[in-house]
Amino acid sequence: MKTLDRYILFSFLRTFLSVFMILILIFTLYIVWSFIKDLAGKDLDIIIIAKFIFYILPSLVPLILPLTILVTSIMTFGNFSENYEFATMKSAGISLQRAMGSLIVFIVVLGYVTYQFSNTVIPWAEFKSLNLRKNLAQVKPAMAIDENRFSDIASYVIKVEKKTGENEEILNNVIIHEKSQKLSGNHTVIKSKTGELISGNNPNLVSLVLNDGNYYNEIPPKNYKERQSRPFVKTSFDEYVLNIDISELNKTDLTDESATHPYKALNTDELRTHLDSFSQDYVKNIRIYNRLMNQRNGYSNLFKDSNKKDKIRNKKRNISVNDSNTQQVADSIKAKVIDPKGFYRIDSLIFVQPNYTYSQIYSLANNSVGTLIREIKTKQKIFANKTRLLNRVELELHRKYALGISCIVLFFVGAPLGAIIRKGGLGLPLVVSILLFLAYHFFGIFAGNSSETGGISPFLGAWLSTLVMMPLGVYLTYRATTDQGFINTDAVTDPIKKILRKLKLIKPDDEND
DSSP: OOHHHHHHHHHHHHHHHHHHHHHHHHHHHHHHHHTHHHHTTSOOOHHHHHHHHHHHGGGGHHHHHHHHHHHHHHHHHHHHHHTTHHHHHHHTTOOHHHHTHHHHHHHHHHHHHHHHIIIIIHHHHHHHHHHHHHHHHTTSHHHHSOBTSOEEETTEEEEBSEEESTTSOEEEEEEEEEOOSSSSSOOEEEEEEEEEEEEOSOTTEEEEEEEEEEEEEEOOOSSHHHHHTOOEEEEEEEEEEEEEEOHHHHTOOTTOOOOOOSSTTOOHHHHHHHHHHHHHHHHHHHHHHHHHHHHHHTGGGGGSOHHHHHHHHHHHTTOOTTOHHHHHHHHHHHHHHBOTTSOBOGGGGGGGSOGGGHHHHHHHHHHHHHHHHHHHHHHHHHHHHHHHHHHHHHHHHHHHHHHHHHHHHHHHHHHHHHHHHTOOTTSHHHHHHHHHHHHHHHHHHHHHHHHHTTSSOHHHHHHHHHHHHHHHHHHHHHHHHTTOOSSOTHHHHHHHHHHHHHTTSSOOOOTTO
C-alpha cells in the first residue's frame, strides 16, 4: 500500500470510529430511555440490564452504520478539499477515483462483513433480546398484565384498559375471567372500574383490590331447555379482594430461551425455509377454502354438462320424450333457466317453482348469502394477516442483502459530495449527511410499510431506498470527477438571459464578457 492510500485510509478510519462510537452512545441512551419502564423498580442485577442493552444494540446497526458511512465520507473528503489536499493530488495527476481506491476496497469488505453481521449476529441478538424481554415481563405481576389485551396469570385471565401509578399498580377498567377446573370454559367474570395490585408479606401471593364492580357467575343447569336461557348470578360490590398465586412467576428463569420469532431471529437460510413453508401452506389453505365454498354454495354444479342436467331434471319430473306436450313444457322451462351456452340463469331458476314458495326461497337465499358474506370477510382478514406475514418474511430476507449494498452506495454519495462542498468538520457536512440519511431512511420506511400491506413487492420495499440513492451517487461522482459544482446553474440561467436580452429587458453583456 502506498503512502497516499495509507494516509487516506487512516484519515477515514479515525473519523469513522469516532462517529460510530458517538452514534452508539446516542442510541444506547435512546434504548435506556425507551425501556426505562421495563427495567426500573424490578430489583434487577446490573448484569441483566447490561445484557438487555447489549442484545438490543445489534438491531440498531442497520440504522447506525449507513449514517456513519455517510457522515464519515462527507467529513473526510470535505477536509481534503478544504485543506487543498485534493488540489495537490490533482496537480500530481491523481484523480478522485484513484484517491478513493483504498477506501473502495475497504467499503466493499465492510459491506460483506455487514451482510454476515446481519445474517448471524443480528438474528442471535434478536433471539436473546426477545427471550430476555419475555422473562423480564414475568418478574413483576404488573408487567405481566398488558394493556388492552388478555393476559394469562395463574388461574385468571385479566384484561385492563390502562395502567397507571409509579410501578403501574393502578389498573383501570378491569375484566377478569376465572378459569374453572371442574367445568369447561370460563363461567365466572368479574368487572370493575379500578383495581390495585398490592404485595403482602407472602412473596407468592399478590392481592388485587377491585373497586366499584360486578361479579357474574353462570349457572349451567342440567336441563337442556333451561341451559339455552343462560342463567347467571350477578353481585355488585364496592370493594372485592382477589388473592392471586404468583409462585410460578417468582420461579421465572431469566435464562429461558423458549420464545421464537417468525422472521426477526432467523438467518437467510431459515428465512427461505420459512418462506417456502408459509407460501405452500397459504396456497393450500386458499385452495381448500375455495373448494369448500364452491361445494357449499353449489357454484361448481353450474358448470356440469347441460345434457346431464336435462336428463336428471326430466327424470325427476317424469317427462316422457314421446309426449309432445310435456316435451314442450320442458323446452319452455329450459329456455327460461338455461342460457344458449348451457349454463343456468340464476335469476330465472325461481320461475320453475310454485308461486307460494317465492318468499321462502328469497328468505333462504338472503340468509345463506349473508352467512357466506360474513364468513368470507372473516376469512379475508385471516388471509390478509397471513399475506402480511409472508411479505414481512420476504422483506426481512431482502433487507439482509440490501444492507451491505447500501453501505457501498452511500459511500459513493458522501465521498464526492464532500469533495464538492469543500467543507470539513461537524458543521455543514453533518447537516447535509443527516438530510440525505433522512431521505434514505424515510424511503425505506415507506417502502417497507407498503410492501407489508401488498402495495409493492417485498423485493422493491427492501431495495427502494438504495435504488433511489444509486443514481445520486453516480451523478455526484461524475460532477466531482469533472470539477463541477453540485448543480450547473448556467444551463438554466443562460437561456433565460438570452430571452430577456431579445426582449430588451436587460442590457447586453459587454464584448469582453
